[in-house]
Amino acid sequence: xxxxxxxxxxxxxxxxxxxxxxxxxxxxxxxxxxxxxxxxxxxxxxxxxxxxxxxxxxxxxxxxxxxxxxxxxxxxxxxxxxxxxxxxxxxxxxxxxxxxxxxxxxxxxxxxxxxxxxxxxxxxxxxxxxxxxxxxxxxxxxxxxxxxxxxxxxxxxxxxxxxxxxxxxxxxxxxxxxxxxxxxxxxxxxxxxxxxxxxxxxxxxxxxxxxxxxxxxxxxxxxxxxxxxxxx
Amino acid sequence: xxxxxxxxxxxxxxxxxxxxxxxxxxxxxxxxxxxxxxxxxxxxxxxxxxxxxxxxxxxxxxxxxxxxxxxxxxxxxxxxxxxxxxxxxxxxxxxxxxxxxxxxxxxxxxxxxxxxxxxxxxxxxxxxxxxxxxxxxxxxxxxxxxxxxxxxxxxxxxxxxxxxxxxxxxxxxxxxxxxxxxxxxxxxxxxxxxxxxxxxxxxxxxxxxxxxxxxxxxxxxxxxxxxxxxxxxxxxxxxxxxxxxxxxxxxxxxxxxxxxxxxxxxxxxxxxxxxxxxxxxxxxxxxxxxxxxxxxxxxxxxxxxxxxxxxxxxxxxxxxxxxxxxxxxxxx
Numbered sequence: 102x103x104x105x106x107x108x109x110x111x112x113x114x115x116x117x118x119x120x121x122x123x124x125x126x127x128x129x130x131x132x133x134x135x136x137x138x139x140x141x142x143x144x145x146x147x148x149x150x151x152x153x154x155x156x157x158x159x160x161x162x163x164x165x166x167x168x169x170x171x172x173x174x175x176x177x178x179x180x181x182x183x184x185x186x187x188x189x190x191x192x193x194x195x196x197x198x199x200x201x202x203x204x205x206x207x208x209x210x211x212x213x214x215x216x217x218x219x220x221x222x223x224x225x226x227x228x229x230x231x232x233x234x235x236x237x238x239x240x241x242x243x244x245x246x247x248x249x250x251x252x253x254x255x256x257x258x259x260x261x262x263x264x265x266x267x268x269x270x271x272x273x274x275x276x277x278x279x280x281x282x283x284x285x286x287x288x289x290x291x292x293x294x295x296x297x298x299x300x301x302x303x304x305x306x307x308x309x310x311x312x313x314x315x316x317x318x319x320x321x322x323x324x325x326x327x328x329x330x331x332x333x
Numbered sequence: 334x335x336x337x338x339x340x341x342x343x344x345x346x347x348x349x350x351x352x353x354x355x356x357x358x359x360x361x362x363x364x365x366x367x368x369x370x371x372x373x374x375x376x377x378x379x380x381x382x383x384x385x386x387x388x389x390x391x392x393x394x395x396x397x398x399x400x401x402x403x404x405x406x407x408x409x410x411x412x413x414x415x416x417x418x419x420x421x422x423x424x425x426x427x428x429x430x431x432x433x434x435x436x437x438x439x440x441x442x443x444x445x446x447x448x449x450x451x452x453x454x455x456x457x458x459x460x461x462x463x464x465x466x467x468x469x470x471x472x473x474x475x476x477x478x479x480x481x482x483x484x485x486x487x488x489x490x491x492x493x494x495x496x497x498x499x500x501x502x503x504x505x506x507x508x509x510x511x512x513x514x515x516x517x518x519x520x521x522x523x524x525x526x527x528x529x530x531x532x533x534x535x536x537x538x539x540x541x542x543x544x545x546x547x548x549x550x551x552x553x554x555x556x557x558x559x560x561x562x563x564x565x566x567x568x569x570x571x572x573x574x575x576x577x578x579x580x581x582x583x584x585x586x587x588x589x590x591x592x593x594x595x596x597x598x599x600x601x602x603x604x605x606x607x608x609x610x611x612x613x614x615x616x617x618x619x620x621x622x623x624x625x626x627x628x629x630x631x632x633x634x635x636x637x638x639x640x641x642x643x644x645x646x647x648x649x650x651x652x653x654x655x656x657x658x659x660x661x662x663x664x665x
Contacts, residue, residue, distance in 0.1 A: 228382050229421035231408040233484050234438040239409075243434070247425045 107308070115308060117196065118284040121271070122264030124200035126257050129208050133260075134253065136208075137215035138245065159209040167202055167273025174201070174274075192274075199275035199282040203267040207260035214259060218252020219245065251327030255320050262316025266309065285309040334358045334393050336379070336488065336520075338546075341388035343378050350374045352541075354549040358393055358488065360536035361514055361585070363552070364524045367564055371544045372524040373418070376490040379522070380415040381408035392488060412440075414486030418493045420473035422465040428452075428476055429461040435484035445485035445517070454509065455479050470497035475506075482513060489514075491523045495530060507533055508583055528565060532556065532573045532588035540564065552586060557635060568592060570626065571637055578633035579608060579665055587665050591626055594638035595659040598648040607662035610636060614654045617645070629658050636660075 107115065136155050140148065158166055174181045175193045184190040192198035222245065230240050246253070268286040275282040277291060285305055292302035337355035344350075350371040356362050364372045377383045379390065381397065389399035392413070397406045422431050432448040439445060452458040455475040460468065468476065474497050481489055494510070495503050507530060514521045522539075525531055531538065531552075538555040540548035542564055548555045555561055556573040571590040576582050601609060612631030619625055625645050628637045636658045640648075650656060 223421075225417065225419070225421050226423060228377075228408070229415075229417060229423070230434075231382070232380050232411075232413065232415040232486075233435045233480070234409050234412070234440075235434075236407070236409045239438070244423070 111304065111308065113280060114283060114285055114288045114305065115312070117280070117282070118265050118312070121196060121199045121203055121282070121284050122261045122267075124197065125203035125207055125264045125267075126211075126261050128200060129204040129211055129260065130253075130257055133208060133211035133215055133256065134246075136212045137219055138241070140212070140216050141219035155212045156209050158206050163206060163267070163269025164273050166205055167270040167275075170198075170202055170205065170270070170274040174198075194276050194278055194282065196275075196281055199271045199284065202270040202274040203264040206267050206270050207264045210263055211256040211260045214252050214256030215249065218249040218255075221252070222248045251324050254327060255324040258316060258320035258323060262313050262320065265312050265316065285312070335391075336393075336522075337391045338379070339389050339391075341378065341390065342386045343374060343383050344386050345374055345383060348374065348544060350378065350544045352378075352546040353388075354539060354546050356537045356539065356549060358520045360520060361511065361534045362520070362522045362537040362539060363531045363535035364522055364539045364541060365528075365531050365535075365561075365564070366526065366541035368526055370541045372526075372541050373492050374544075375539075375541060375546075376415060376492055376522065376524060379488075380413050380490055381406065381411050382415075412487040413490065414481040414484055414488070415490045416474075416477050416481045416492060416494055418496060420477040422468070422473055422476055422480075424465060426465070427461070428457065428463050428465060428468070431465060431476060431480050432461075432483050435480045439483070439485050443485035445483055448479070448483050451479045451482055471499070471502060474498065482517070482519075485517075486519065489519050489521045491521060493524050493526075495525065495527065503530075510534065511583070511585075528569045528571075528588050532586040533584040535585055553634070556586075567620075567622070570639070572628075572635045574634050574636065578610075589636055589660060589665065591637040591639040593660060594636055596627060596629070596638045596640055596644070596648060596650070597657040597659060598650065598654070600657055601659055604659065605661075606659045608658075608660040608665070610658045612636065612656060612658060614650050614652050614656055617650065617652060627656075629656055631658060 136151065140152055140155065171193065172178060176182065176185060176191060181192065192201055227240055227244055230244050235243060266286050271282065271284060272287055277283055277287045285308060289302050289305045289309065292298040292305060334357065335355050336358050338352045341352040342349065348371065352375060364375060366372050374383060385398050385400050387400050390397045396404050397411055398404060423434060426434060429448065436448055449458060452461055455478065457472055457475050460472060474494060478494060495506060498506055510521065511534060513519065523534055535552035537550065538552045539546055540555055540561055547560050548558055553573060553575065562570060569590060571588055573586045574589055575586050576584045579587055610631035610633050612629035614627060615630040615635065616628040617625060623642065624639050625642055626637050626639055627650060628635055638658060
């Protein structure tokens, strides 16, 4: 049905968007879980710094995030050059690069959702696990993650939905390369900036809107379902 | 083979617990005291969930914690099980999943009953595949106990395990705990503020009041002290008799309330009461409420009876006089 409604070009753009947002979630999820776990601990030295780092993309202009990524990971930068020479990985101007930019922007959303669910778990359950001989790592895998997974899931889906719409950081770091980095918002922007492509822009905007709404509804439904399963 | 706490101080919020005692690591030790006295904190401390501020804890010649030498074995390495008052079942697992959680982490060298076996003993084998959220309070308590037993601890701590049980189940549960302790050879420490449970279960008693351990030792000794009596409600005053004194009951002892004991100055005859003990008056105490507590040294042990000052005068009781204590079977 989707195939009948969309042109080949639109399908290509949609699949680029889904691919970029999906990769972005994959890249940031493990890091977000680690940050969220650390931030859910009671006081420790450096907590404020960690908290600031996690929330920075929320307040920085996206263009600045893209620019910083270009400085840090672009082909000219030491890390970028090393990635290219050692692994043949180039981030700037590629889909992976678009995903990294999206991942950084979606990071605070994920950390927030996951941290809240870590903080909501009953600490008494961890005591119960430890008197059954579960050590700290064991407790993390057997208790912390399974108990928090509605939040992890919600964070991932929300980040995915938000990732579909990331513009500033992507266009600055990965640029607008058709078929490679041209996601929905980049395509909408391109259509709006060329004369006589208003219809195209409107169709792309509608697709974007539907995708975002589906994502949000899905996140909500998944979370509610998972909560019900865990309710004691 | 003992559990010893030496110079232990624990602070939790505004509450301070001090403890200095040693008990044999065998049989059942009852931790007795009014609510808020620090019984639960004492268990948490032994299990390793509260950090010591001072002192040391040793169990079977192994140092679990020593503030002076900065030694601290974390809770998961102590091999000490704890059944919490609120059960704390894992909500993301089924009843069986909760038991398996304990089973998987049990050292291979430790023997323990199979999960299904223990579920049958505790009468919840029909619930094994259920999620824990649907269980009643009593069922939760039994699953939590089973989970702890399956993990085969070297010492099992139980915090008010009878709180959510009706009286019939309470009796079964008491018997079961004693059987399990004996069969598995697992020493237990049981928190209760219920004097009947304490008398029935205890080989040893640790008495706690206001954050202090005020007595410890064999149940017969500790429960006979004035300190112990001072922790009891007026209606609960009485004396512990060994179970052998009333014959046949599967218990360590029985608490005979002073309110349920009659005194006679001559040997009673033609009377329905099943338990009559002859003894000598060992003490007469006038209570603040006007009643008189008479303590009688009998063959079975000390028994006390609450009587009115008029009765005391009528019976002409004085220290050293012979008297008979009469107790209905149903009062025990």
